[in-house]
Amino acid sequence: MGSKIKLGILGGGGDSLIGVLHRVASNMFDQYEIVGGVFNPNWEENIGFAKKLDLPLSRIYADFESLISEEIKLPDNERMQVVSILTPNFLHFPMAKKLLENGFNIICEKPLTTTYEEALELQKIQELTKTVFAVTYTYTGYPMVRQMRKIIASGQLGKIHKVDVQYYQGWINPIIHDAEKRASTWRLQPDKSGISCCIGDIGTHAFDMIEFVTGLKISKVLADLNYLYDDNLMDIDGTVLIRCGNGAKGVIRASQIATGEENSIIVKVYGEKAGLKWEQENPNYLYKLEDGEPLKVLKPGNVYNSDLSLDGSKLPPGHPEGIFDAMGNIYKGVARAIKGEPYDSGEFPTITDGVRGMNFIEQAVASNAEGNVWKEID
Incomplete structure (x- = not known):
């Protein structure tokens, strides 16, 4: 073979x-x-x-x-x-x-x-x-997202008490205001997309990102979704309050009608000792924030990064890597698993992550439909 x-x-x-x-x-x-x-x-x-x-x-x-x-x-x-x-x-x-x-x-x-x-x-x-x-x-394949995961796991942030993830796009804005266009777009058709457009398409990325980088499980959600038009059956914008198993609270903000936005993913995690911030449109910079200390900027490929982060960097420091590299890192992890080689649990999302994502989508939609109430994630 x-x-x-x-x-x-x-x-x-x-x-x-x-x-x-x-x-x-x-x-x-x-x-x-x-x-x-x-x-x-x-x-x-x-x-x-x-x-x-x-x-x-x-x-x-x-x-x-x-x-x-x-x-x-x-x-x-x-x-x-x-x-x-x-x-x-x-x-x-x-x-x-x-x-x-x-x-x-x-x-x-x-x-x-x-x-x-x-x-x-x-x-x-x-x-x-x-x-x-x-x-x-x-996005879990980015080296500096993987570095976030390892920093948090090492305890450098202390107990996590606040998470805030934004995923803003504007691509559906030119479509949603035209009745004919929104009726013919497959992402707005429940029989092809499921019960959610925005939360299902990009909100689930934010949900998975929180659990990936923090190691926490989101236990409850309260959603306020936006459909804009009565004949539009699927959300195209939403805000979801979250509660995590350790008592941490936070918010997922997702939108496909954020006019002019391209693919704005911003991940913020705050603990009792420090905070971390990462932006997908500038993925090679991970910001570490501490009270009374200057802002620290971590970049991929440097020896101070974790083995998981370095494994996801193909090039020396100062050479930008992007979305293709992030997906390539996931494929590399899957290859190791298929070949029976050792691999880190952070190398690729599993079916368990996919199942939790579906649980999140359904509970967020139910929360909104039932009058913006808290719903539990299994």
């Missing part, structure tokens, strides 16, 4: 941003070989895209059922070992379920499914099959 892991891809064809991100990430550390997949439900576009990637057309399939049935016929040293699911949300569950049942490892875009019940079902199957299952909360 060759040293590279054989990777199949579902979705992500054409000009898909997420498709490019995953393909580049998979190639970054020479751990994977893309061998085929289903890039588009339209056969001509599917084949055309595969030709652009110079993939063997014998491994390009009409649908995911065909991919599974044909791949399992191949010898172990030829078949796909892991499949990346990059499709619209409503396809995640049926694809992941059948892949798991046939022993494939999975890398899945978030949100994991469209319902918490589906997510729990996938988790049960994954536990039985003991396959590797990663959910791409991509």
